[in-house]
Amino acid sequence: MATDKSDVEIGQAQIEWVSRHSPVLNGFVRETLSDGALKGARIAVVVHLEAKTAFLATVLADAGAEVVVAGSNPRTTRGPVVEALKARGLTVVSAPDGDHASWERELLAAADWAPHYIIDDGAELTLRMGKFRPKLYANLKGVSEETTTGTARLHALRAAGKLPFAALTANDARCKHLFDNRYATGQTTLQAILRLTNRQIAGARVAVIGYGYVGRGIALYAKAMGAHTRVVETDPVRALEAHMDGHKVGTAADMLPGATMVIAATGGMRAVGMSEFAHLDHDVLLANAGHHDLEIDVDVLAGLTNDRKETRPGITTFRVQERDLHVLSGGALVNIAGGSGHPVEIMDLTFAVQGLGAHHLVSAKLAPGVHIIPKALDDAIAAAKLKSMGISLSEARSEQEDDIAQWIEGMPK
Ligand SMILES: NC(=O)c1ccc[n+]([C@@H]2O[C@H](COP(=O)([O-])OP(=O)(O)OC[C@H]3O[C@@H](n4cnc5c(N)ncnc54)[C@H](O)[C@@H]3O)[C@@H](O)[C@H]2O)c1
Numbered sequence: 001m002a003t004d005k006s007d008v009e010i011g012q013a014q015i016e017w018v019s020r021h022s023p024v025l026n027g028f029v030r031e032t033l034s035d036g037a038l039k040g041a042r043i044a045v046v047v048h049l050e051a052k053t054a055f056l057a058t059v060l061a062d063a064g065a066e067v068v069v070a071g072s073n074p075r076t077t078r079g080p081v082v083e084a085l086k087a088r089g090l091t092v093v094s095a096p097d098g099d100h101a102s103w104e105r106e107l108l109a110a111a112d113w114a115p116h117y118i119i120d121d122g123a124e125l126t127l128r129m130g131k132f133r134p135k136l137y138a139n140l141k142g143v144s145e146e147t148t149t150g151t152a153r154l155h156a157l158r159a160a161g162k163l164p165f166a167a168l169t170a171n172d173a174r175c176k177h178l179f180d181n182r183y184a185t186g187q188t189t190l191q192a193i194l195r196l197t198n199r200q201i202a203g204a205r206v207a208v209i210g211y212g213y214v215g216r217g218i219a220l221y222a223k224a225m226g227a228h229t230r231v232v233e234t235d236p237v238r239a240l241e242a243h244m245d246g247h248k249v250g251t252a253a254d255m256l257p258g259a260t261m262v263i264a265a266t267g268g269m270r271a272v273g274m275s276e277f278a279h280l281d282h283d284v285l286l287a288n289a290g291h292h293d294l295e296i297d298v299d300v301l302a303g304l305t306n307d308r309k310e311t312r313p314g315i316t317t318f319r320v321q322e323r324d325l326h327v328l329s330g331g332a333l334v335n336i337a338g339g340s341g342h343p344v345e346i347m348d349l350t351f352a353v354q355g356l357g358a359h360h361l362v363s364a365k366l367a368p369g370v371h372i373i374p375k376a377l378d379d380a381i382a383a384a385k386l387k388s389m390g391i392s393l394s395e396a397r398s399e400q401e402d403d404i405a406q407w408i409e410g411m412p413k
């Protein structure tokens with residue numbers, strides 16, 4: 001539909017929609033940040049650059065922080081949001097429709113802005129500052145990390161003796177991974193696949209590779225919508241859990257034949273690679289909800305055939321040995337590159353963790369190393385969310401408590 005609105009106005013309206021549905025960021029987070037701790041703090045926000053991320057950046061800026069914003073993936077930066085942030089006076093180093101080369105330049109521009117703190121996703125800016133801008137890296141005071149893969153990378157940096165500042169793993173907060181990784185990725189991955197393909201979920205045979213929080217959420221939603229779900233796992237406990245959750249579990253060789261949708265959620269590389277391609281049926285949909293653009297090894301697929309076409313927007317079809325294999329969103333995160341990303345309500349929680357994480361990094365004198373946010377803060381975020389939904393919390397009375405102290409001091413009554 002034609003619109004006479006400018007990009008700035010479109011971006012502003014999108015950010016306003018997020019604000020309207022973000023009670024925790026607008027309430028508890030703003031109140032906490034109003035103590036002035038963030039005044040003058042130089043914070044780089046490097047997360048998928050769309051309206052929810054933009055809103056977080058404005059909350060930090062409103063609290064007095066100096067903010068630079070960059071996208072965490074070249075395919076998820078939204079033009080109108082960039083324009084709206086710039087119109088508000090924030091520094092934005094990313095542009096939409098870039099490729100990996102332009103994205104690398106954008107991250108280096110964010111590094112050269114010399115942040116003291118980073119709200120990072122996948123540790124993308126942290127790693128690059130360590131490698132390419134060692135002097136600026138030495139000036140970093142703290143990092144708060146969004147996701148599972150970035151958390152693993154921070155632990156690896158610490159183990160290598162290359163983490164001279166405090167890093168908070170927002171992903172480890174219960175208010176993050178229990179809701180964002182599980183429910184949000186579950187909902188939005190299927191939402192994006194169905195929108196891109198216009199296909200049917202009930203009765204589909206959906207194979208999920210990796211049964212962590214993300215894989216669990218996807219399998220949960222797919223099953224609830226009538227799909228026949230299968231799981232491929234390398235971790236025996238998680239494979240057992242998938243089995244008890246009611247999914248069929250087995251090796252890729254057993255689970256991929258007959259699957260109509262294959263969704264990768266491992267956080268690793270090439271979960272669907274050369275050996276898995278051999279097991280795929282004609283007309284299968286391949287989607288990535290994990291971390292790397294190469295969870296589905298699109299490069300190898302491209303090397304197997306010259307017969308490749310854009311079948312629909314966001315669908316690349318590779319014809320390999322008389323089978324059509326449809327890759328969604330070029331193998332990038334399907335829920336963000338091919339959809340609208342996580343629901344606002346969930347990012348209200350995730351970004352509350354990130355915003356308060358930044359505040360905690362600035363105000364608490366944390367030793368260098370990897371930390372999680374205090375449990376009391378995690379609880380307070382959940383309590384604020386419950387309150388915004390009008391849900392009351394129960395409190396245990398003293399007579400409901402276990403009598404363990406009495407066992408230790410003498411015989412219980
Ligand atoms: N798309 C999104 O919006 C979104 C949201 C949250 C997290 N993530 C990303 O999704 C990925 C998964 O996150 P998580 O929290 O579920 O992580 P996790 O570590 O809890 O789970 C990953 C699972 O994959 C399994 N696995 C690893 N390699 C495998 C392989 N080759 N075959 C089969 N199983 C394999 C692991 O054993 C593990 O159980 C991470 O990269 C995370 O950063 C994406």
Ligand SMILES: N[C@@H](CCSC[C@H]1O[C@@H](n2cnc3c(=O)[nH]cnc32)[C@H](O)[C@@H]1O)C(=O)O
Pocket residue numbers: 047048049050052053072073121122146147148180290291292293333336340341342347350
């Ligand atoms: N940096 C990698 C993959 C990590 S994205 C995974 C993270 O994205 C976050 N995420 C999901 N949807 C959105 C969104 O709409 N806006 C901002 N971040 C999002 C979510 O919190 C999750 O931990 C890449 O871009 O390929």
